[in-house]
Amino acid sequence: MYDSGKIIPGLIIFVLLITFPIWYNHGDAGEVPKTEMPKYNRLCVLPLEEIRPNHMKMLNQWRDEVLRDEDRSFIAVEGKMYQKSLQNTCMECHVSKKKFCDECHTYAAVTPYCWDCHLAPVE
């Protein structure tokens, strides 16, 4: 190979440069957001270990049941009735979109489009 003395180090430098974000952040997950419980009501429609990883699935299911099947039945949690609604139920307790939605969503780099239509609580 001609000029291998220049090409091979050049290639090595190039690979190192474009993989920079991978090896620079390796083993570091960034600062994990601190979760906080709502102040007024400690009761959720699902237990913590289910709601945290699966809330998006539950919201999709609620949406389909309410919108498609006209099943607007209430959810009873320890004698209290809850409407199947993100805007009118979840956000009643989780009063801040910034704190209860955005913090984790930003950390996980997900951008759900909920708030394009639904109204977030006034903060």
Next chain:
Amino acid sequence: MDKQRREFLKIAGISTLAGLGAPAVVDRLVSGTTPLTAAASAEKGSSGHGAMETPAGHGQEAVPTGKQYGMVIDVRKFIAQRGLAEECIRACNQVHNIPQFPDRKDEIKWIWLTGYENAFPDNSHHHLNEEMERNQVLVLCNHCANPPCVRACPTKATFKDKHGVVAMDYHRCIGCRFCMAACPYGSRSFNWLDPRDPKGGLDVKNINRLFPTRMRGVVEKCNFCVERLGRGEQPACVAAASRSQGMFFGDLNDPNSEIRQVLKQNYTVQRKPSLGTKPSVFYII
């Protein structure tokens, strides 16, 4: 060489015939019938079910089943009481956070007023009475029993729900506007702008916080207030006109409902019934 070609053509011809004929033979062997018995059984079947399976296009139409919410609008009441129609429109706009864009091409309409000849082009003529010529008619989505918009929608974002309401799932709408082209009543509006755009006049302080807005790029329409019906309330416009009895709402398929009694006692018209969409909104003129 010639002989080989001749052999090849023979084999090719026979195997083609076998390939075409085999499925028929296999089918017959599997079902265990000869063509004669098959024809006989088909005839028996058709005589048994024929009467029931006749398509609804001719003769007696099948009786609709399930719920079909509908509305009767008494135009006389709206003419008698000035401002009532505007009150209904305002009630709807407030409940559903409908923006009011100044430019008519951005307009979002759920329930609105239009001239008689626009609402009922089938029934309009030169010698209309003065009252109708001067006044306008309230129009909204007809929640057709046979909705063309639902057939046009490629994503099933708009659909007929189990109460007969032509509903929208804005999560699924891709904004292709096929439904707008399909709707013969102009009951659908496209969000060219973000409804929360300050130009839309949605006052963030007075917005109905129990109901969402829509987003830019989706088609929206009257939802017959399904969210209110779910709570056992009347649609917002019907509630606004309830004191004057200008509107009636109920299940068209329930012979004992109030709306059916109103329909029985009054001569009513529908908008463009000749199109076969079976509108669920009726007018007492």
